[in-house]
Amino acid sequence: MAIAIALVIIVVASVLFHFVSPWWATPLASNWKQMDDTLTITLVITGVFFVIINLFVAYIVWRYRHREGARAHYQPENSKLELWLIGGTTLGVIALLAPGLFVYAEYVRPPGDAMVLEVVGQQWQWGFRFPGQGGQLGTSDARFVTAANPLGVNPDDPRGQDDIIIAGNEVHLPLNRPVKVLLRSKDVLHDFYVPPFRARMNMVPGMVTSFWFTPTKAGTYEILCAQLCGVGHYNMRGKVVVEDAAAFDAWLRRQPTFALTMLKTPAPPATAGVSGAPAGADTLVEQGRALAQSKGCVGCHSIDGTVGVGPSWKGLYGSTGTFADGSSAKVDDAYLKTEITDPQARLVKGFGPLMPKMPLSEEEVSALVAYIRANGAGGAATQVGAASGAAAK
Amino acid sequence: MNANLVYRASGDSERRSGPGPGDVGRQHARRAAASIGLWVFMGVVSSLFGLFIAAYAMRMDSPDWHAVSLPWQVWMSTALLAAGSAVMLVAARAARDGRFTMAHRALRFGGLAAAAFVASQLWAWQALLAIHVMPANNPAGSFFYLLTAMHGLHVLGGLVGWAVAMHAARGSARATLRIVLCARYWHFLLAVWLVLLAALNWLTPELVRFICGRG
């Protein structure tokens, strides 16, 4: 008896939950309305099945509960009934599958006039590249990756010289233009997932994958990595800004080409949000900032105070650091130098032994130290960009 | 098998159906069970090697692939394995015909052939290492070592079964069963080896692309 009531309550509660709950797909911001429609069809068909079967079972277990003197009916088979059920189910399955496959057929065929955006993933940040005037992306490979060339573009490929490099975590796209997104990874699997766009795909090192979509709503959208990529997976943030064509063109013009980034060594990649040309390239702090990007430091160390895989650099300089063995030391140049060049020597309390030993020159280490100092305690945030991607709390 | 032991163990000594037709039936069933068990195991091993070969084919389709020419010892291995199989065929026939001395002798040579096969495999490895084809620095090399190692391990497993067969009382039904099963397993390992050899020698990236429809 109780079980029958429970099943009815479950059905009622589930249906209520569905209509009352605030959690549903984010508002669509791309052309893939058909995916939402197919989801709705599936929901309706499966929902009907769910309600009917559960209510039917509830009825049966109430109606045919054991009573003294009653005996079960004997009907071990009924081929006709089974054939009807198989037939009906098959129709239901076809009704679900057919629209899904139609939508998929469109998904696998990007329009010929789609613009190209390349997204490059690494632990734990994003990088982007647009083809330049020439309309073609240069080839790329992991072995070309250097501090100045974080996306690994082939420096000898003429087609790559005019590619536009965005090494920060924010990319812009024009409204209502179909875009074919090419996806690459420098290290492990990632997934470029922006829920309002619906479309997405894994990024696989060693190959180029792709998907396409058309942004249909202006706005700023969060990028989430959706394929487990190590301990910083949950914090691999980025932003896609969709704006009208004019604004997009203006933004694009401000970004450096690959050739430009290779000229200044180490050239600071344009940080999102900084208006105007990149700041003076020769200061030690700027060098440090660039290195923090290209060497992947920002994947673990934020500059806005958010504690990630590693301690935040905001206010780090001048503070007192504690180690796992209980000892402590003031965070000064010498401290930072040791931590950077030999991270496993002393484990900072509360953090795992994850930091790799990076091959860095003396000059590079000094640059990084200078950059960290620039984010020091009480120091005004000169850094405007959202390089680490984390929104300020 | 003394049925009495089972009855006593179950604490019920009421009725017993001693030796007789039932006993032969039980032996039949035991043979059938072991035989079926071996067929099932061969199915599992076939699945294993089929998947290894599928992995081999898929990995081949990569720009860094360059084939490794097989060292000549591999052909000697093949000959040894074939010889072992032939000898085991003799052993199985002899055992079934009741010629137990011959069966046992052939069984011994079958085991020796398998052991020699393993030795020749190690020699082949040595030859490859000498020309700097290491497990790690060349994907075709990696697969060669991996596939031959897996096959070799299954041969070693077979040798364990062979050792048990060698120890069975000569002429007993149990011994016959074990020799027959060993022989079957030897033939199986030869078949697997031939397939591996064909894959290592004649499967090329071009052929793979053709099969996968991207030629």
Place this chain on the structure above:
Amino acid sequence: MAYTDDAAHHGPTSFFTRYIWSQDHKVIAVQYTLVAIFVGLVGVVLSNLMRLQLGFPGHFTFIDANRYYQFVTMHGMIMVIYLLTALFLGGFGNYLIPLMVGARDMVFPYLNMLSFWVYFLSVLVLLSSFFVPGGPTGAGWTLYPPQAILRGTPGYEWGIILMLVSLLIFIVAATMGGLNYVTTVLQARTEGMTLMRMPLAVWGIFMATILALLAFPALFVSGLMMLLDRTLGTSFFMPAIVSLGQQLNYKGGSPLLFQHLFWFFGHPEVYIVALPAFGIVSDLISVHSRKSIFGYRTMVWAILAIGVLSVVVWAHHMFVSGMNPYFGFFFATTTLIIAIPTAIKVYNWVITLWRGDIHFSVPMLFAIAFVSTFVIGGLTGLFLGNVSVDIPLSNTYFVVAHFHMVMGVSPILVVFGGIYHWYPKVTGRMLNDTLGHIHFWVTFVGTYAIFFPMHYLGILGMPRRYYAYDNYAFIPESAHLMNAYISVAAFIVAAAQLLFIFNLAWSVRHGRLAGSNPWRAASLEWQTPQTPPVHGNWGPEQPVVHRWAYAYSVPGASEDFIAQNAPPDAGGAEPEPHASRGAVA
């Protein structure tokens, strides 16, 4: 008819040969079950630790990101492989198969004993990864390369190596066991027990074992190759990589190759868990509603069809993996096709209940709960199998909710139902009924409360395997609150399992005496001369079977069940088309 024949198979006499190095399938079954339950409890604790972090992020500082991913990985691997697979095949399979087919034991008892101890070894190796430098692997139970063996993922030093070695050992154990289960079903059935007279529990476990034997090699291949990538520096799966600023020595390998191999194992694996559950629940429903299972033949064909089809659906786990996009059409189609035999089974369970004589025993409650939770779990599979609907949902909490419903909730409900049902046969005593009811209600309602809302968090777009969700604008505060409620539900459900454990232990001594056939069931395992059955199961003569296992409420019969080995004139023959063509064993 065959009994096992090892020279060592005299009746066991010492404590060690009776309970430790036993070759008796019933003892081995209990050994498997106890180890699986123990390791399952470890898995439950790990899941609660995960929920502490997800429900109350930042409150428990000892759960940092590294530890969180280690918990996630070990929880998943333990539950899927070391609990569910071992319990259904090694636990239920070992206990039920010989008894249900009328055999004296498995055909290879020595191998059977070895299979348990090798399983035990694999568990020790797995658990040892908690105690090595760097701790266990945090690569996710799917262990995808390249990240699984690289710095940046916890446990890349030793944890991943131990995990892979443990899996390889487990596969050896599973093969040894599997050889037994398959050969015993094919070879050792007693006189009159044709294949089409076997209970569905046996069919389910039999098909699952065949799948296991053929699919686990794929895990072996992929696991071994990854182990070599990690230890020898081969590049089976590892392309050129710049990892955390350093160029690595790998090149040319394919991460997708791993995924194909893994899921070629992984999808059949879920049916290795589900098919025994299907078979067992058919028997539970039939016995406790005093009604023959509806459409037995169709049920058998559905089990076989599901088993065969399960081998051609694997890449529905890879729709957004970057594989050749045209594969999506094929795998979406096969996946939705496999829904058909699965739905048939659901209909047949429901029709079995129709016009039955339903007793609300604890096993029946669990069986009914299975039907309800499996329905929702299976239906959400239709979302994910339909490729274009899967694209926005992949790797979100929708997937987590789906697989927990179909793997974690419904089969576990069957495990509980099965244990409550067969415990009297194993021990001669009933499990305590009151505790059983409490355990049932908390578990059923609780797991529903945990996993139903989770689907919606997935549709919202919350990705899975996230340590924290701070500062994502699209996630409302209410979702964080929902996570907290889910966590509380999880703690309550976990606590309820302690009642079950207590019940298991307490009832061995204090449970109500059960007699030989407390549920008045027709299948052969309930007809043993002694309860618990002694070594050799049947006494001097093996039973002779004259009918199928579902002769319940046969019109004209004096009792509402007729045992399989009752004399032929007692009636209750199976329906005509599958009546045996001569009683050949």
